[in-house]
Amino acid sequence: MSQLTTEKVIDTGLTNILETLPPEVILHILSYLDLPDLDSLSRISTSLGALTKDPLLHKCRILIVAPSRVKHSLFGHGGALRPTIPDLVHWGVLRGLGIERRWRMGTYFNSRESVKQYEISRRLQLSHVRHVLSTHLQSKSPTALARVLPDSEPCAPRLLPVIRRLKWCIRKDKLAQMVRDRDRDSGANIITVSKMGDDTRNQSGSSDIFGESSSRARVGIDWFEGRGYGLWKENERFRLAICPGVGKYVRYFESLGK
Numbered sequence: 001m002s003q004l005t006t007e008k009v010i011d012t013g014l015t016n017i018l019e020t021l022p023p024e025v026i027l028h029i030l031s032y033l034d035l036p037d038l039d040s041l042s043r044i045s046t047s048l049g050a051l052t053k054d055p056l057l058h059k060c061r062i063l064i065v066a067p068s069r070v071k072h073s074l075f076g077h078g079g080a081l082r083p084t085i086p087d088l089v090h091w092g093v094l095r096g097l098g099i100e101r102r103w104r105m106g107t108y109f110n111s112r113e114s115v116k117q118y119e120i121s122r123r124l125q126l127s128h129v130r131h132v133l134s135t136h137l138q139s140k141s142p143t144a145l146a147r148v149l150p151d152s153e154p155c156a157p158r159l160l161p162v163i164r165r166l167k168w169c170i171r172k173d174k175l176a177q178m179v180r181d182r183d184r185d186s187g188a189n190i191i192t193v194s195k196m197g198d199d200t201r202n203q204s205g206s207s208d209i210f211g212e213s214s215s216r217a218r219v220g221i222d223w224f225e226g227r228g229y230g231l232w233k234e235n236e237r238f239r240l241a242i243c244p245g246v247g248k249y250v251r252y253f254e255s256l257g258k
Contacts, residue, residue, distance in 0.1 A: 019047055027057050031065060097121060168257035 018026060030038060030052060042049030051057070085103050088094040096118045102109040 019045070023051060026051055027054060027060075030057055031060055164257075171257065172254070 018029075021029075026048070030041075033041070038052040042052045083091070085094065086100055089100050096109055096114055099109045102114075
């Protein structure tokens, strides 16, 4: 409240001082004010409001003040006043090919040929940008070319290679265990078949001809379906030594998991 009262006192004091001045001095002071300022001043004081509407003041504004301001704005120099051609070029108002160089050389840079050259250069630039974007968007990533599905692992992207190698190692161990179990089962089947054949031969010594022939036929079928008698147990190293062509297939299937 105190601040508002002091402002009112100051305003009233200034208006009282202005009212004591002669009208010619007040009109000269009002000539430096703009129209919105004159309007606000007319609302403050009635005596000053009559002077703000004086026709002599507005005639002076139209004939003297306004032309001087326009001349100052048009022919002044500096960043805040009339800008130069390099300023307009740097601000992007004037556009063209080598405008600043042509202006320094003193040549005319606003001819029809220069405008056509600038338009052609803009078209070439836009076509180049479109070509680059189209080639970039049409090109597929290496994973898309390899037809690799995106990973759905709930982990960080940096851990994906480690998880892939771990999964592939687990898969290789399972395949190796399956092969070893199959070899072990086949060896056990051969031993049981041979024992069954010996038992049937010992028990059928005093049997009839039909029972002996049926047991021999069964042993022959089991022997034919089995893997035969081996001097040593087969493993992966032995197979690669006997059939070296299998190695490339093994390497191919191992490379699929990498």
